[in-house]
Every structure is written in structure tokens, then in C-alpha cells.
Amino acid sequence: MTVMQSTSRGPWISSARGLSAPGAIVWVLWLILTGLGLYGLYLRVQYGHILAGYGSYVPWGLWIGLYFLGVGISGGAFLLGGLGFILGLPGFSTRSELRIAISLSVAALIPSFLGVALDLGRTERLLNILAFPSFTSMMAFNAWMYNIFLVVAGLAWLISFKDHSTWLKPLLVAGCFFSILFPSQSGVFFEAVRTNAFWHSPILSVLFLASAVALGSVGLLFTRYMTNLSGKTGASQGQDADQAVGRLRVVAIFAIGTYLVFEFAEFSVAFWNPGAHSKSMIFLLFGDYWPVFWLLHIGLGALIPMALFLSRARALWPIASALAAIGFAAARMSVLVPGQIAGQIPGLQEAFQDPRLVYSYHPTLMEYLVGCLMLAVGIATFVVIQRLSDTIGQWTKQTA
Template sequence: MSKTEKILWGLAIASFLVGIVGLIQRITGGHTVAAYGTYVPWGLWVTVYTTLVGISIGSFLVAALGDGFRLRALRPLSGIALLIALAALAGGLLAVWLDLGHPLRFWKLFFSTSFTSIMGWMAWFYTLYGILLLVLLYLKWTRPASPALPPLFGLGLVLAVIFGGAEGALFGVVSAQALWESALVPIRFLVEGAISGMAAVLFLAVLLGRLEPESGRFLRWTLVGLLLAGVVLEWAEYSTTIYAGIPAKVESLRIVLFGPFWWVFWIFQVGLGLAVPIVLLVLSGERTTWLGIAGGLLAFTSLSAKLNLVIPALVVPELEGLQMAFTGPGLSFDYFPTLSEWLLALWVASIAALIFLALYRLLPTERIWPAGS
């Protein structure tokens, strides 16, 4: 085990031990430990869920292109990418499960849901996708030359695109929330997922000494292109919103840009999540350290983009004066995650990290996915 791997294990275990306090508080205190309420029913945990699922989609894209479509530049990274995809999916589903009011009733999403429910369909797609990831890992371990791998990777890519778009549609079809209701939201989810997942693969590949020059060049310029595409989508969304002047949507956007937490957008999403990574990627050349920093920033700050989607739409009253019509516990449009929410989010992230590290130890990638194969 390398020194870097030992450090990662130490950080993951420390995060698990610290974060378990949040888990205990969630179990004993229910949702009373969270800052959301009647008007703001979703918060940090839903944001973590969407972020991790996006990372799973993007990292699986790397694995599918490398092993399923035999793209030479990505084949050396397909092993790490597949492990990230499974670990991130597990973490994301754990986060949303803990966010449920009655977690033990999750099975109702499978057997007591409407055929017109996007959330119900997503539950089935997540399950199929998770099973497929396990099958792919098993085949890569036992039969790395199996002819079934390419079509299974193709199927997984279809599932990832479907539930990635459906996850965006879960927000985009909510007409009551002006900031969410948009045909661009599902596309943004797919683009942002591709960015965060590829960035996570790049970051861990550099950290673990697995990045080859050809792979680095491919991910470098692909991420630059995806980031520019993300800028276009964001500009299209924001500019049309401002021009149309729909009050609720403009107010939500004003909160994103100039509200109490403006720094989440300008510092984390635009500065550390766009400007700095683009500069590092464009100017990095063969400097793997710069590529690793860029990947780490993109993966980490992907949370800010989801925060700026989920929260601002909920803190604007659907009806003018609603915040003054009723008063009482939970009847507030103010939201900032409590310490318990942050701790539980840290614990979820540590679980994803531990799953990745354990699989990385048990499934040696140099044997299953030899460099340059």
C-alpha cells in the first residue's frame, strides 16, 4: 500500500468517525436536527445525493468509453472509473435514503408508486444500474476478456443517461418552482455529471499515480470542452430568465447571484469551479499535479452548483406574503445546513470513499485493467 493510499484511508476513517455523530443525531432526532421545514423541505442531503449520482454518471462514462467502446486513451482509467461509479452511486443513494421521512418505507417507491412518477421510475433505474455495475465488476475480475462486457457497458451508458436526465427532469417538471422549471435542467444535470465524474477520475488517477500522458491529454481537453458547454447552458438559463422577468424566477436568481450566500456562486461555483480549473487545464501541459488540482477542484465544487439549484428555488415564497401569513416551527424560508447536516454529509462521503478504497485494494487494477491494454 502506497503512502498516498494510507493517507486516503486515514482521512476516510477519520471522516467516518467524526461523521457518525451526525448519523446518531439523525437516528435519534429524526429531521428535527435539520434546518429545513415546511417551506424548505429539501436541503444539504438532497444536494449531496444529486452531486454523488452525477459523479457516478460521469465516471461511468469514462469506464464505458474505455472498456465498452475501446477508446484507447481511457482504457487505462476504466478500472478506477468503474470503482468510482459504484462508490459514488452507493453514497448518493445512502444520502437520499437518510433524507426520507421514513427510510424503512423506501420499498414503496418500487411497489406503490404511479407509472407517471419520475421518482418511481428513477428508483428502478438506480437499482438496475447498481446491479449492472456489480455484474461488470464481477466479469472484469473473473472474465476480463468476456464478449459480454462491451454490450453491458453500452447498456449501462444508456441507463446512466436516462436516470441522469430523469434526475434533472425531477426538478425541471416542477412548475410550482420557477427556478427549476426548464427544459435545460436535465441537460445541465448530464453535462455537470460528466464534468464532476471525469474530474473525480482525473483527480484520483493523479493521486494514485495511475494517469498516463494520453489519458491526461484526453481528459484535459474533454473537461475544457464540457466546462465551456456548461457556461453556455448556464448563460442561456440565466440570460433568458432575466430578460423574461418572471418575478419568482428572477428573485431566486437574485438570491443565487447577490443573496446572503453569494459567495457559493461567485467563489466556489464560478471561481474555484470554473475559472481556476480552466486556467489549470489549459496551461498544465504535461504537469500532472496541475491536472490533479483541477480535477479535485471540479469534483469538490460540483456540490456548489447543486446547492445553487436546490436551495434558492425553495426560499422564495410561491405566494407573496406567505412568510407573514403563518408563523411557527418549520414555517420559515431561511435555510442554512446545521452542524448535524454537515456531519451526516461527511459520513456519507466517507462511506463512498471507503467503498472505493476497499474495492481498489481487493480488485487490483493493474491486473484487471493493465495500463496501455
């Protein structure tokens, strides 16, 4: 097995500023994303929803798709990192490795909340769902579940600095339970809409859970690989990271394959039994959204990553992880948008003529810019939590 070499001052370290080359690239990328994202936020605040592509007939767009993507990464990362630590698997068994998974999980969930907040017509009412919940609503149920999970993840992160705490593994078990629950619940959120035949499918929650495992594996693989290249780990930690990356690559292959199998099962039954959902299926597979499904999701986001993961070139695996994340973003949009374009009232679009009163959706520039802000917030959250982890970890060692 080839071990990714990592030294205190390897070839990736910049002698001028002490930054590795990957670290410098991440900082430049983050600055670009932040600049674009802040401009998008300005447009959203200044002009409201006027510049968005969604409207009255298709009220959920790119930001909600990215929200579900972040939820999947969050749940999958905590599940894999927590189970790996509980089982004592090499590459996952140390507390510092566990904290990477927790950091990624929280960093994926925070920008998801930002996307939902900016999507709301009255953003100031965001906290009402927590203050005045109705638990017969899937939205209220999910909102409370996310916040409980954040509390559990935060406690697990804090307790991980205590070497002999007996509370860590029970908290991780609880966190893993929520990590399975809330990605699946995202699918149930759509399944509960009985009037929408495209969404009302019992397999949708299974698809969301499979995608969460895939997203968690590729997210952890990417972060573990890039963290190891930063040159801040020792030789033994580099070997552990190497083992973790190898295991995550196998999980990613099987999870992506499982998702495609379930997706084929879902679409084959729906497509060959035409009904109320047939318009949505045609829109997705052969209509306006065919590039999103076939090119972004299946081609760029599934087949190419699978081929790269099957290769022995480890340097290609983080690239495959990034492509898979893009593919699952397209997969989220392939569930979200087609379910909204089939009108429930015949002739409604013809009765009212307005560019925003149409059964179609394509993201606008403002939506993409705010998506950049969500990504920048996620990167910043991960870096801040990791810096805190390093600082507190060093302090606890010195005071032990």
C-alpha cells in the same frame, strides 16, 4: 510527454507499513471523515430533523444536493470509462482500467442513497418506492433506473474478469445508455414541477448532463492520478494512466466550459425576463446565496480549476479536480435551494411564526457532519471494490 513514474517501491512508498504517502493521507482523511460522520449520524438518529436547517417550506437541503452530485459523478464516470474501453482508447482499453471507472461509479452512487434515506421523514419506508412504485412519478422512475444500472454495472464488473467474454461490450453499451439517462433525468425531475418557474426550464436536463460529464472526468482524473501514485502499477500501466489523465483533463475543460455556457444562456434569459422566478434569481445572484454561486461555484469551482487544468503542471490537475467537484456541489445547491425559497402562497410566512417556517436555508453542523459520512462511505466503497478487483484479478491469472 512527461510520464508519471510508478515503481513497486518508489519514493511514495512507506517502508514501515508498505503504504504510499498519498495512501496514508487518504487513510487519515478517511478516519477523520468517518469519526465526524458517525457523530453526525448519531445526532440525526437521536434528534431526528430538529437540528437540520431545512423545514416545511424548504424541505430539501444539503443531503439532496450531495445526492444529485453523486448521481452526476456516477453517470459521468461510467460513461467515460465505458466509452473509452469500447473505443479502445489508450489509458482506457484494459479491463483493470475499466474496473476503476466502474468502482468509482458505484462508489459515488451508494452514498447518494444514504443521503436520501437520512433525508426522509420515515426512513423505514425507503423500500416502498421499489416495492410499490408508481411510474408516473419521477422519483419512482429514477429509483428503479438507479437499481437497474447497479445490476448492469455489477455484471459488467464481474464479466470483465473473463478475457474473452462477448457480453462485456453489450453490457457497457447498456450501462452507458443509463449513464446518459439518469443524470439527465435528474434535471427532468425538476423540470416536471410546472408550478415552479425557476425549475421549469427545458435546458435544466442539459445542464445536469453536462455537469455529469464534467464530474465523471474530474472524478476519474483524480482517482487515476492517485491510483498511479500508489506505486502499485508497472511502468507500462503508469504510461497508460498518464495518457488517461491527459485525455480526462481535456474532457474536463470542455465539459466545464460547456456547463458555464448553458448556465449563462439559462440565467440570461430568465434574468432579463422577470416573472415568477425573479425572486429566486435575485436570491441566488445577489441575495443570501450569492457567495455559493459566485465564490464557490463560479470562482473556486470553475474559473480556478480551468486555470489549473490549462497549466502544464500535472500535479495541479488533481487539485483542480477536487475544486471542480466542490464547485459542482455548489452548482447543485444553486439549483436546489433558490427554487424552494419563492413562496407559492403570498403571506404564508407572515401567517405562521416559527424559526423552521421560513423561506431560507443554510446547512447546519449536523448536515455537514452527515455529508462527511457520505464521503467516507464513498471512499470505503471504492477501496473495497478495488481491493476485490485486485484479488480476483490475481486469482484469475493464476488459474488461467
